[in-house]
Amino acid sequence: xxxxxxxxxxxxxxxxxxxQIFGTMIATPALLTGIALVTFGILFAIIPNPIDLYxxxxxxxxILPMYNxxxxxxxxxxxxxxxxxxxxxxKVRKTIEALLVAPISDNELLLGKxxxxxxxxxxxxxxxxxxxxxxxxxxxxxxxxxxxxxxPDLGFILGCLLHIPLLCIITIExxxxxxxxxxxxxxxxxxxxxxxxxxxxxxxxxFAGLNLYSLSNPLNIFLFTLITLIFCLLAISxxxxxxxxxxxxxxIVKI
Amino acid sequence: xxxxxxxSKNFKNIKALDNISLTVNEGEVFGFLGPxxxxxxxxxxxxxxxxxxxxxxxxxxxxxxxxxxxxxRKLIGVLTENPCIYExxxxxxxxxxxxxxxxxxxxxxxxxxxxxxxxxxxxxxxNDKSGTYSKGMKKKLAISRTMIHNPKIIFLDEPTTGLxxxxxxxxxxxxxxxxxxxxxxxxxSTHNLTxxxxxxxxxxxxxxxxxxxxGRPNELSRMLWSGDRVEITLINDYKDxxxxxxxxxxxxxxxxxxxxCIVNDNKIHLSLESAExxxxxxxxxxxxxxxxxxxxxIEGHSLEDIYLSLIKEESDKK
Numbered sequence: 335x336x337x338x339x340x341x342x343x344x345x346x347x348x349x350x351x352x353x354q355i356f357g358t359m360i361a362t363p364a365l366l367t368g369i370a371l372v373t374f375g376i377l378f379a380i381i382p383n384p385i386d387l388y389x390x391x392x393x394x395x396x397i398l399p400m401y402n403x404x405x406x407x408x409x410x411x412x413x414x415x416x417x418x419x420x421x422x423x424x425k426v427r428k429t430i431e432a433l434l435v436a437p438i439s440d441n442e443l444l445l446g447k448x449x450x451x452x453x454x455x456x457x458x459x460x461x462x463x464x465x466x467x468x469x470x471x472x473x474x475x476x477x478x479x480x481x482x483x484x485x486p487d488l489g490f491i492l493g494c495l496l497h498i499p500l501l502c503i504i505t506i507e508x509x510x511x512x513x514x515x516x517x518x519x520x521x522x523x524x525x526x527x528x529x530x531x532x533x534x535x536x537x538x539x540x541f542a543g544l545n546l547y548s549l550s551n552p553l554n555i556f557l558f559t560l561i562t563l564i565f566c567l568l569a570i571s572x573x574x575x576x577x578x579x580x581x582x583x584x585x586i587v588k589i
Numbered sequence: 590x591x592x593x594x595x596x597s598k599n600f601k602n603i604k605a606l607d608n609i610s611l612t613v614n615e616g617e618v619f620g621f622l623g624p625x626x627x628x629x630x631x632x633x634x635x636x637x638x639x640x641x642x643x644x645x646x647x648x649x650x651x652x653x654x655x656x657x658x659x660x661x662r663k664l665i666g667v668l669t670e671n672p673c674i675y676e677x678x679x680x681x682x683x684x685x686x687x688x689x690x691x692x693x694x695x696x697x698x699x700x701x702x703x704x705x706x707x708x709x710x711x712x713x714x715x716n717d718k719s720g721t722y723s724k725g726m727k728k729k730l731a732i733s734r735t736m737i738h739n740p741k742i743i744f745l746d747e748p749t750t751g752l753x754x755x756x757x758x759x760x761x762x763x764x765x766x767x768x769x770x771x772x773x774x775x776x777x778s779t780h781n782l783t784x785x786x787x788x789x790x791x792x793x794x795x796x797x798x799x800x801x802x803x804g805r806p807n808e809l810s811r812m813l814w815s816g817d818r819v820e821i822t823l824i825n826d827y828k829d830x831x832x833x834x835x836x837x838x839x840x841x842x843x844x845x846x847x848x849x850c851i852v853n854d855n856k857i858h859l860s861l862e863s864a865e866x867x868x869x870x871x872x873x874x875x876x877x878x879x880x881x882x883x884x885x886x887i888e889g890h891s892l893e894d895i896y897l898s899l900i901k902e903e904s905d906k907k
Contacts, residue, residue, distance in 0.1 A: 432669060
């Protein structure tokens with residue numbers, strides 16, 4: 335574990351020196367949070383009656399669940415930037431061999447590389463979700479003088495606590511597998527981008543009347559539980575698969 | 590210190606290593622020569638425990654590569670063909686990072702890093718991003734990285750590739766110093782024959798995954814050629830004395846034990862069965878013919894001659 339942390343610290347230091355990666359890591363969630371807060375700011379300003387507001391937020395438009403789901407994209411998008419640089423970048427910059435000859439086990443090396451994607455992603459995800467939550471509540475107070483709807487609700491809290499780490503881990507594990515097959519960082523990011531598609535499909539669920547983060551009816555509770563279990567299963571399966579492929583001898587022959 | 594026993598490795602249909610065996614003693618500088626794609630890097634990667642052989646094994650300081658790869662990684666330092674340094678980070682950070690990975694005690698890392706930075710003349714630029722260093726500086730940093738944990742065995746894969754002559758010489762001198770003063774075993778993979786000739790106690794020539802010769806440079810020379818080469822330098826006034834080059838050639842060629850004689854102005858190049866026996870006869874004969882001699886020099890076969898002959902011999906066989 336100690337050596338995994340040493341590798342993680344080194345990679346984070348490297349990432350911090352790259353404006354392209356570090357900038358994108360902050361810009362993506364910051365932009366999303368900014369757009370969400372501006373949208374809600376305008377919405378609260380043009381709808382003076384909180385009773386009308388509720389039907390717009392949760393009714394046909396499903397604006398609030400839609401934005402909530404968009405925050406689930408963060409843990410899927412950010413690791414593709416970091417993991418591509420951390421895994422494939424070592425191959426491209428021809429630094430990986432020095433790491434492979436060092437006295438660290440394959441598992442420590444893999445863990446170090448996973449942590450470097452996991453920790454900043456979780457940090458930035460929760461930081462900007464925190465800004466989003468506080469922002470919406472401040473906007474309510476400013477426009478209506480009171481909190482007119484409880485935000486976040488239990489579904490969103492559970493989603494953040496369970497789905498964000500799981501989605502992040504699944505994405506990183508997929509990136510580990512991709513990184514062994516590709517030769518370029520851009521190639522890795524592009525293939526990694528495909529990972530986003532199943533998550534984006536979640537965003538269309540509210541249009542079908544299936545808001546799985548609104549735990550107000552048994553069907554949604556069932557869906558939430560089912561999807562959480564599927565994520566767990568995927569995370570475990572990809573974990574074993576990435577452990578199987580992440581071997582020194584596999585990596586060295588691909589350089 | 591290093592004992593390789595029947596190592597073989599295939600990459601799909603390509604035989605990268607074909608049953609190679611050799612021994613390197615403690616404190617020896619062992620040259621591993623061969624053309625590109627001969628199997629040099631594959632051997633180093635197997636010995637560094639990052640690639641598994643299909644057959645055979647190797648012992649490094651009595652640790653088996655199959656049984657105790659982690660112990661082996663701790664006792665070796667590997668300078669790969671590419672410097673493998675993190676160019677976005679400073680030279681100092683690079684060394685600190687590898688020091689920690691190699692379990693250099695926390696209270697000694699800083700001192701060790703400073704020592705290496707001073708030794709390689711990198712102290713002034715140690716806090717600059719290593720991407721801004723010259724090729725020579727990057728190579729020096731890479732060697733410092735290899736040395737950070739005081740390894741017992743060092744693998745050097747083409748260490749002077751891309752370096753200017755001054756930096757190459759400095760590096761060769763340092764490698765020599767390491768083997769003499771610190772008794773570090775050095776496994777040097779190269780196709781730079783001058784470098785190998787200067788540094789190596791023992792040499793193995795590998796071609797197409799097979800070891801085609803192994804031994805000390807003079808042993809290899811004797812294995813390939815019987816006899817000695819001699820160069821005699823004459824005072825260039827023999828023509829004034831009415832002696833022609835062909836007369837000198839015929840005079841020397843008629844002596845027993847002379848295999849080959851080439852006269853070129855004031856130089857005579859000879860291939861003799863034994864310099865010790867035949868050379869005095871030649872000198873006496875030249876002097877008695879009125880030809881004055883500046884010097885007579887016994888020439889060994891250069892490593893280049895040995896290497897090229899071995900590689901040619903091997904391809905002729907096929």
